[in-house]
Amino acid sequence: MAEANPRLRVMRLAICAMAAAAVVAACGCRVNRPRNDHAATQTLYDAMVSDPGTFNPVLVTDSASAVATGDMFESLTRVNPRTTLFEPGLAESWEFSDGDKTLTFHLRHDVKWSDGAPFTARDVLFTMRVIYDPKIPNSMVSSMTIDGKPIAASAPDDYTVVVRLPRPFAPILSSMQFAILPAHALAGAYEAGRFNRIWGIDTPPDRLIGLGAFLMTRYVPAQLIAYRRNPDYWMRDEHGGPLPRLKGEVHLIVPDQNAQYLQFQSGMTDVYHPRPEEVWPLEQAAKRLNIVVRKVGIDTGSLFFAFNRNPRHYVRGGVVDPRLKWFTDVNFMRALAHAVDKQGMIDLCYRGLAVPAISDVSPENKIYHNPNLKDYDYNLKEAAQILDRAGYRMIRPGVRGDPQGHPLVFRLTTNTGVPVRDQMCAIFKQDLQKLGITVNYRPLDFITLVKALDSSFDWDCVLIGFTGTIEPNDASDFLRSSGNLHIWDPAQPKPATPWEAQIDHLMDEGTMVVDPYQRAPYYWRIQQILHDQLPIIETVRSVTYVAYRNTLENYYPTVWGLYRPEWIEFRAR
Amino acid sequence: MLRFLARRILIMIPLIIGITFISFAAMSLIPGNFVANLALDPRISPQVLKQMEAEFGLDQPLMLRYVRWLWGIAHLRLGVSLAYRVDVIHLIGPRVLNTVILALSSMILTWLLAAPIGIIVAVRQNSMLDRALSFLSFLGMSVPAFFLAFLAIDFALWSGWFPVGQTMSPDYASMDFWSRIADRADHLILPTLVLGLAGVASLMRLMRSQILEIKNADYVRTARAKGLPESTVLYKHVLRNALNPFVTMAGYGLADLLGGAALVESVMNLQGLGLLLLNAVMKRDVPLVMGSVLMGTVLLLVGNLLADMALVAVDPRVNFTTLETQ
Numbered sequence: 001m002a003e004a005n006p007r008l009r010v011m012r013l014a015i016c017a018m019a020a021a022a023v024v025a026a027c028g029c030r031v032n033r034p035r036n037d038h039a040a041t042q043t044l045y046d047a048m049v050s051d052p053g054t055f056n057p058v059l060v061t062d063s064a065s066a067v068a069t070g071d072m073f074e075s076l077t078r079v080n081p082r083t084t085l086f087e088p089g090l091a092e093s094w095e096f097s098d099g100d101k102t103l104t105f106h107l108r109h110d111v112k113w114s115d116g117a118p119f120t121a122r123d124v125l126f127t128m129r130v131i132y133d134p135k136i137p138n139s140m141v142s143s144m145t146i147d148g149k150p151i152a153a154s155a156p157d158d159y160t161v162v163v164r165l166p167r168p169f170a171p172i173l174s175s176m177q178f179a180i181l182p183a184h185a186l187a188g189a190y191e192a193g194r195f196n197r198i199w200g201i202d203t204p205p206d207r208l209i210g211l212g213a214f215l216m217t218r219y220v221p222a223q224l225i226a227y228r229r230n231p232d233y234w235m236r237d238e239h240g241g242p243l244p245r246l247k248g249e250v251h252l253i254v255p256d257q258n259a260q261y262l263q264f265q266s267g268m269t270d271v272y273h274p275r276p277e278e279v280w281p282l283e284q285a286a287k288r289l290n291i292v293v294r295k296v297g298i299d300t301g302s303l304f305f306a307f308n309r310n311p312r313h314y315v316r317g318g319v320v321d322p323r324l325k326w327f328t329d330v331n332f333m334r335a336l337a338h339a340v341d342k343q344g345m346i347d348l349c350y351r352g353l354a355v356p357a358i359s360d361v362s363p364e365n366k367i368y369h370n371p372n373l374k375d376y377d378y379n380l381k382e383a384a385q386i387l388d389r390a391g392y393r394m395i396r397p398g399v400r401g402d403p404q405g406h407p408l409v410f411r412l413t414t415n416t417g418v419p420v421r422d423q424m425c426a427i428f429k430q431d432l433q434k435l436g437i438t439v440n441y442r443p444l445d446f447i448t449l450v451k452a453l454d455s456s457f458d459w460d461c462v463l464i465g466f467t468g469t470i471e472p473n474d475a476s477d478f479l480r481s482s483g484n485l486h487i488w489d490p491a492q493p494k495p496a497t498p499w500e501a502q503i504d505h506l507m508d509e510g511t512m513v514v515d516p517y518q519r520a521p522y523y524w525r526i527q528q529i530l531h532d533q534l535p536i537i538e539t540v541r542s543v544t545y546v547a548y549r550n551t552l553e554n555y556y557p558t559v560w561g562l563y564r565p566e567w568i569e570f571r572a573r
Numbered sequence: 574m575l576r577f578l579a580r581r582i583l584i585m586i587p588l589i590i591g592i593t594f595i596s597f598a599a600m601s602l603i604p605g606n607f608v609a610n611l612a613l614d615p616r617i618s619p620q621v622l623k624q625m626e627a628e629f630g631l632d633q634p635l636m637l638r639y640v641r642w643l644w645g646i647a648h649l650r651l652g653v654s655l656a657y658r659v660d661v662i663h664l665i666g667p668r669v670l671n672t673v674i675l676a677l678s679s680m681i682l683t684w685l686l687a688a689p690i691g692i693i694v695a696v697r698q699n700s701m702l703d704r705a706l707s708f709l710s711f712l713g714m715s716v717p718a719f720f721l722a723f724l725a726i727d728f729a730l731w732s733g734w735f736p737v738g739q740t741m742s743p744d745y746a747s748m749d750f751w752s753r754i755a756d757r758a759d760h761l762i763l764p765t766l767v768l769g770l771a772g773v774a775s776l777m778r779l780m781r782s783q784i785l786e787i788k789n790a791d792y793v794r795t796a797r798a799k800g801l802p803e804s805t806v807l808y809k810h811v812l813r814n815a816l817n818p819f820v821t822m823a824g825y826g827l828a829d830l831l832g833g834a835a836l837v838e839s840v841m842n843l844q845g846l847g848l849l850l851l852n853a854v855m856k857r858d859v860p861l862v863m864g865s866v867l868m869g870t871v872l873l874l875v876g877n878l879l880a881d882m883a884l885v886a887v888d889p890r891v892n893f894t895t896l897e898t899q
Contacts, residue, residue, distance in 0.1 A: 045743065050852070053657050061611055062656075137624040139616040196628070202659045221667055222844030224743055250743055255852075259726075259738050259842040266730050266737040447605030447857060450612045466615070477615045484612075484619050 038270055039551050039570035043248035046271040047260045051221060051253055055208055056199035057179035058130055058138050067251065068225055072210035073179035076105050076124065076161075081560035084366050084470050085516070086173050090119065090180060090211075091161075100168035100514050105176075107159040111234045113182045113209050121155035126183035126190075128153055136195055143175045143474065151175070170514045174471035185209045213244040213566055225251045235566055245554075245569035265289060270549045276353040279545045292550050297559040298355055299541040300362045300468035303421075305340070305412075305428065305461055306536045307333065309488045309496070313457035322406040323460055327488075331390035333534035337376035338383035339431045345540050349423045353545070357538040359527040361472065364559045367516050368472045370524035373531050380434055387435065400436030408437040410460040413452070416443045421463050424539060428463075453487060462487075463539070470560065472523040473511055479526060480504050488535040499533050577893045581881075585874050589867070590643070596866045597639045600859050606631045607655040607857045629655050642863060651867070652860035656853070661864035664849065669868065671740050672845040674757070675764055675834060680826060682769030683776055690773070691780025696807070698785060706777070713774030718767055719836040725763045726841060735763050738842035764841050768834060776819075783815040790814075817888045824880025825873070 038045055052068035053061070060066050076091040091105040111119035131140045132150050144151055151172070152164045165172060189198045199208060205216035213235070214227035227249040235243045252269060254260045264272035265285075274282055274293075283293045307327040308314070314324035326332045342356040358375045361368050387393075391403035400408045412429060414421040422443065429439040439461075444452065452459045464487070466478065477483035481495040481504055495501035503526050510522035530536065546557045551571045556563035608625050611617045626632045630641070645652050651661035694703040729735035736742070742756050787793060788811055796806045835847025846865060853861040884891045 051657070059658070061614065061617065134624065135628075137617075137621045137628065139614065139621070141621065142616060142618040197658065200659045201657055202663050218746055220746070221664065222671075222849070223739070223741065223745075226743075252739075252743065253844075254738075254842050255848055256839055256842055259840070262726055262730055262737050263739075263842075266733075268737065268739075268743075445855070447609045447855075448603075450609045451604045454609075454612050466613075474615060477618075485615055 038549070039572075041248065042246050042570055043250060044246050044271070044552075044568065044570075045250045045252060045269045047254040047263060047269050048225075048251045049253075049255055049257075049260075052201055052219075052225070054200055055203060055216070055219075056195075058127070058136065058140070058181065059196065061139055068216075068219075069179065070212075071214040071227060071249065072208065072212045072216060073181075074212050075177045075179055076107075077173055077177055079177075079470060079560065081558040081563050084560065094173075096514060101165050103163040103165070103172055103176075105161040105163070107161065108234055109159055111211055112232050113185070113211050114215050114230065114232070115182075115185070115209050117182065117184050117209075119180070119182075119211055120158040121161045122158070123180050123183045124161050125153060125155055126187060127178060127181045130181065130186075130190060130195065131178060133195075135193075140175075140178045142477075143171065144178075168512050168514060170511050170516075170519055171471050171473040174469075174474070180211075182209045182211075214249050217248075222253055224253060233566075237567065243566040245567060264547065270552060271555075272547045274545050274547055276351040276542065279353060280351070282547050286547075290550050291547050292552075293545060293547045294557070296544045296546050296557050298362055298364050298543055300364050300559050301465050301541070302357065302360045302362065302468060302538065303424075303463070303465040303540065304357075304360070304536040304538045305336075305463050306487045307461050308457065308459055309535060310457045310490070311496075313459075322402055322404065323410055326402060326408065326410075327460075329390065330533060331386055332392065333537070334376065335383040335386040335390075335392075335435070336432070337534055337537050338379050338386065339428070339435060340376070340537055340539060341378045341427055341431055342375075342540050343378065344427055345424050348427065349420045350540065350542055354540045354542045357541045358531065360475075360530055360536070360538060361523065361527055362468050362541060362559075365468065365470055365472075367520050368470075368523045370527040372524070373527060380431060384435055394436055398433075398436055399438070410437075410439060412439045412441045412461045412463070413449065413459060414443050414463040415446045415449050417446075425463055454484065454490065472519075473507070476507060480507055497533075499529050503529055574893050578878075581878050588874065589870055592870050593643075593646075593863060593867060594639060597642065597859070597863060598635060600854075600857065600862055601635050601638075603857070605857060607859070610856055638859075642860070646867065651864040654853075654858055654861045654864075656856055656858045656861070661860050664861060665846065665864050665868060668844055668846045668849055671843060672834060672838075672847070675761065675768065675838075675843060675845065676826075678761055678765045679768035679772065679834075680823070682765055683772035686769070687773045687776035687780060691777040692784060692807075692812070694777070695781045695784035695788065703781075707781075710774040710777050713770060714778075716771070717836075718771040719840050721767045721771060722764075722837045722840040725767050729763060736760050740843050764837060764843055767837055767841070776822075779818070780815070783818065784811055787811050787814050813887065814890075817884060817891075820883045820887055821880050824876040824878075824883075826876070 048064055048067050050062070050064045052065040053059075054065050055069055055072075057069045057073045060069060074090050076089055077086045077094070078089040079085070080087045090108055090111060092108050094103060094105045096103055105124075107119070107121060107124075113119060128144075128151070130136055131138055131144060146166055146169050149166055154162050154164075156162060163172065163176070169175075186195070186198060189195060201219065201221070205219055208216055210216070210230070211234075213230055213233050215230050216225065217228050218224070218226040229244050229247050231242070233243060237243055237245075252263070254263060257275065260269070260272060261274070261278060263269050272282075279293065282289075282291065285291075286293055309324065309327050311320075311324060314321035346352060346354040346356070356375055358373045359370050361370065363369045363371070387400065392400055392408065395401035395405060395407065402408060412425055414425055425441050425443075429441050432439050449462070449464075453462065453464075466475075466485075469475075477485040478487065480486060481489070481492040481500040484490050486492070489496055492500070495504055506522045506526050510519055510526075513519045513522070544559060548555055549570075553569055553571050554564065554567040562568070606626070607629065608622050608631060611622060611625075630638060642652060651665070653659065654661050654664055657664060690706060694706050697703050725735075726737060729737050736759060740757070740760050741753075742748075742760075745753060745756055748756060793806060793810050796810050797803075801809075834843075834845060835851065837843070838845040838847045846868070850862065850865045852858075853865065885893060
């Protein structure tokens with residue numbers, strides 16, 4: 001034991017003083033904490049998960065960049081998310097002529113770029129030139145290519161754009177939904193071959209020339225993107241008043257979903273898209289947090305088990321792997337479809353906030369979704385009977401074999417990091433076990449999975465999801481036998497089965513009819529074929545919710561985006 | 574001393590080349606490249622993917638790509654990120670600043686708390702105070718920092734005393750200089766406490782055992798026998814000799830904190846290097862990963878060098894000649 005030492009006593013005092021100082025500092029901060037009043041400044045705060053990759057709308061390939069540029073740039077047409085029909089955007093009207101082979105857009109005369117230059121047909125033609133440039137890789141060019149040829153466009157005057165098509169092409173209105181670039185600001189850089197580096201995320205925001213409802217004022221990497229309203233925005237409300245009504249927008253960059261949830265609760269953000277398990281707690285706390293929790297709708301995408309039918313993987317040296325025979329046997333697939341416990345998945349993985357998916361097109365796609373399909377109900381007894389009848393009998397207790405006696409064993413995978421998919425795979429595996437089918441489940445990281453699907457083809461069954469769009473031809477690469485995303489057997493030189501040939505044919509026919517209601521039956525038929533032939537087995541679609549401050553008015557979210565976002569404002573207090 | 578410095582810096586060059594080449598090769602050996610991120614997007618055709626591969630030079634052999642990258646480094650260019658299409662330094666710079674501020678503040682807190690507490694419990698070995706603090710330190714060591722971070726965030730939300738995550742307020746840009754400092758400090762308190770307290774526990778135990786070991790050394794007994802006051806014995810003889818491993822640790826700590834805070838950064842949504850690096854690896858954004866690796870390597874080597882030089886100043890038994898012969 002050391003005897004009492006004056007220096008030690010001094011040190012102890014110092015520690016106490018430091019602790020006290022820390023406490024005082026913490027309390028002091030509490031008193032001085034400035035409350036940022038979003039309603040008073042009419043600024044809407046929300047969160048996005050990652051930094052944008054670019055501010056150049058043509059180069060956008062990720063969702064964060066799409067969000068970051070979405071309010072600054074516009075296209076000729078826009079979609080009304082409630083009716084899923086096209087509405088005027090920068091083009092005030094359009095008409096088809098010449099047997100639907102010519103499309104004429106009449107542009108608005110009152111639109112100005114943020115540097116004061118007028119928006120004209122020159123900007124539209126310039127943007128199309130950029131998109132078709134082979135040196136500028138972008139995500140627009142494939143939907144704007146008809147039978148391998150680009151679309152020809154011309155401008156008889158400053159406010160008219162005429163598009164000539166080689167044949168009637170119904171998706172053209174959707175294809176023409178690209179963000180228009182300012183020709184006067186970017187043509188120089190484009191001619192100099194510098195387009196791929198132009199308007200990167202290191203560009204000062206005042207150098208970005210936009211014409212949308214909001215203009216960017218500030219980007220702090222990993223922190224936020226801030227916007228102010230465009231005072232010259234072309235849209236007016238029903239009384240001729242200026243739009244948008246909000247004075248500003250801020251997207252906070254918050255990569256972690258838990259952090260987003262907390263920040264919404266603490267009032268830092270005004271809008272939050274809760275996960276299924278967060279919906280109920282938010283509803284309970286709605287009063288205390290001054291928020292509204294509202295159902296948005298059914299997920300627009302499709303989440304399904306796909307089965308490999310690719311002979312390039314299963315036929316080696318003339319020997320056919322038995323798995324290829326199972327997965328191309330419609331009886332085997334029907335039995336499996338009866339073994340997918342959709343209600344179990346909904347209750348367990350989605351807390352009840354999901355609906356069974358029957359078709360690959362979401363019911364939210366009101367015109368193109370086929371409502372007449374009858375689901376395969378979850379019935380293991382029926383599944384076992386179908387297997388027995390088709391010759392897949394039990395060869396040992398708990399082990400079922402195919403007609404040649406091979407035990408039924410295959411691999412199941414999905415991408416790592418999505419807990420819901422893990423749980424769904426576990427449920428599927430358990431149910432198949434009861435039928436005597438052994439499933440070896442191993443999730444893969446996303447890029448490794450992509451490599452298996454698109455080049456090595458070394459997989460048996462995968463749980464995978466695709467996002468959905470309104471235009472049914474956007475799924476062309478998935479549905480057509482020649483498509484690269486025709487996941488069960490991609491890029492076929494010619495259709496492997498009669499029903500795949502029929503889908504190819506229906507996809508061709510469907511693009512020839514311009515009226516959406518007359519078009520729909522072609523795509524209904526395709527959904528029916530997929531439902532009968534079962535190259536994929538649909539699972540469930542989540543029901544999405546949104547939570548937002550109750551001081552927000554005119555906030556109408558839909559699964560296809562906000563309805564009339566220009567009208568959103570905070571209620572004056 | 575100059576000779577020592579020159580030698581150490583020369584040794585760094587092959588080290589850096591070795592470390593970066595291994596990382597570069599490892600990044601290339603995992604299946605898939607950056608372009609594969611986009612392969613499942615129906616809007617992007619395989620031709621476009623091929624064009625992008627060519628644009629980024631991903632279709633070229635590993636050695637050629639590595640030599641190109643090294644050539645850029647020799648000219649102080651870290652390269653252009655594939656995902657963000659801007660110079661890597663533009664992405665890493667602000668995040669390194671955030672991480673370094675957090676690392677330094679939590680290191681200072683750790684030292685300010687751990688050193689005196691370690692001394693006190695060593696001097697009062699086996700007293701009630703020692704036992705209580707030892708218990709607390711074991712508790713501190715067994716609670717992972719990210720869990721403390723969750724508790725801290727929950728506390729912030731519940732009490733409203735602290736900001737919930739982030740390194741600054743959204744209206745930071747419109748503040749004057751002093752408000753900015755205050756805003757930064759305000760956002761630093763919780764993360765500093767979380768990272769600092771997690772470090773205190775182990776550092777304090779180390780301090781205690783070091784002092785206990787040296788307290789009974791012959792030269793300390795000699796000093797006591799000479800009739801020196803206990804405080805002089807403690808501060809002049811025991812403490813200076815006990816500091817040796819800590820100085821070395823601080824050097825490593827500099828690089829360690831850059832990556833070690835990644836989990837806490839993720840939970841508390843602090844814009845540091847950790848998350849950026851993780852996402853870059855997931856997306857196979859090679860220039861960005863390599864930029865971060867290079868930064869970490871250089872910090873580790875420099876931290877080590879600085880620690881060695883500090884040792885010469887602190888530890889009477891160490892000088893530049895002994896360091897060189899090691």
